[in-house]
Amino acid sequence: MLKTTAKIDLNYKNNRKYDPSTQEVTDDPVQIRAQVEFWFNDSNLPGDKFMWTQTGGPENKPVPLKTICNFKRMQRFQPYSAVVAALRDSTLLEVSGEDGEEVVKRKVPYVLSTLTPQERQARSVYVKGFGDEHGSSQFEIESFFSQYGKVQHLKLRRTNENLFKGSVFVEFDSEETADAFVKRDPAPTWKGHELLIMKKTAYCEMKAQEIKDGKIEPQNTRKSTFWEGKEKTATRGGRGGGRGGRGGRDNRNGDSNGDRKNGFKGGRGGRGGRGRGGRGGRGGNRDNKGRDERREEKKPSNANDGQMPTIQATNDKGEVVKPAETNGKRARENDDSAAPPAKKVDTKVEAAAVQ
Incomplete structure (x- = not known):
């Protein structure tokens, strides 16, 4: 099994290696539809703050196609007319409006x-053994899982410093597909190396037990999460907790990746000061196709390693931005993504286990 060897860079944004420019320019209609449909699908939309704000969720407001094409993940799809043509054949989406608009x-x-959340977890898997991250890792891992069934969401798991853990959460289209993947014989391998494969439910139960047994310590902080128009803020740290500042930026252009954490630069908090710390100042962190995964620069969103995964994957798979501040632009895309908040019946131990 491949293990991670990368060291943490104190400039956290350097720990994320996602780079959409590694992909060749193409007009492939299948790839175009798959990418755009991901942002609108049932797994990504409710946890994607930018897309939820643009569409209004159940309101189903139309989004300018040029806005979508400005996402970093979309810049490889050329020309614009090819994107329009591909989406006209989509079974999930409909295109309207005058030419060019x-x-x-x-x-x-x-x-x-x-x-x-329980149903989504039942159709999700945990897989470890992908080694260190490089510029095209998100795309390669997405391609790897696509051969085993329809993937609703793929999330690269990261440390609080944005470093790839070498493992992912993958949500398939059904529990049956997830079960079939876990039971495959021979088991899938990654570049000739074995993988640790289990249902996400089993992984969370295992970690919860390890915490109860005192084998591992639960993380004390929780990332901010967004779900169906409601935002759950991150847990506040102690006086000197966290690095303070404005918090990381969501990187939806590569990693739900959503997506998604790009450098907790100083600010009010600081490592040992009296600032707020913990919460990362104004924003939390978020990874997505991506929930890592696609947007323009300088727009935030949230992802939660320990929450439900959403192809990621952004990225698609950051700083929380109010709708009025977006000016019609999408936050930086991310390879990871936000997930539904845990229900009250979940114990604190279970919540900590999935981080």
């Missing part, structure tokens, strides 16, 4: 809470 929306509006 097209808008896109779902054919069937999103319905609130179609899946419970």
Whole structure:
């Protein structure tokens, strides 16, 4: 099994290696549809603050196609006319508007809470053994899992410093698909190396037990999460907790990746000062296709390593930005993504286990 060997860079944004420029320019309609449909699908949309704000969720408001094409993950798809043509054949989306001013929306509006967190977890898997991250890792891992079934969301798991853990959470389209992947014989391998594969439910139970047994320590902080228009802020740290400052930026252009944490530069907090710390100042962290995964620079969102995964993957798979501050632009895309907040019935130990 490949192990990670990378060291943490104190400039946290350097720990994320995602680079969409490593991909060749193409007009492939299949890839275009897969990418755009991901941002609108039931797994990504409710946890993607930017897309939720643009569409209004169940309101199903149309989004300018040029806005979508400005996402970093989309810049490899050329020309613009090829994107329009590809989406006109989509079974999930519909395109309308005058030439050059097209808008896109779902054919069937999103319905609130179609899946419970437990149902999403049941169709998700945990896989470890991908080694260190490089510029095209997100894309290669997405391609790897696509051969085993339809992937709803893929999230590269990261440390609080943005360093790739060498493991991912993958949400398939059904529990049956996830079960089939886990039971494959021979088991899937990564570049000739064995992988540790298990259902996400089993992984979370294992970690929760290790915490109860005192084998590992639970993380004391939780990242901010967004779900269906509601935002759950990160847990506040102690006086000197965290690095303070404005918090990391969501990197939705590579990693739900969503997506998603790009450098907690100093600010009010600081490592040992009296500042707020912990929360990272104004914003939390978030990774997505991506929930890592696609947006323009300088726009934030959130991801939660320990929450439900969403192809990631952003990135798609950061700083929390109010709708009025976006000016029609998307936050930086991320290879990871936000997930639904845990229900009250979940114990604190179980919540800590999935981080």
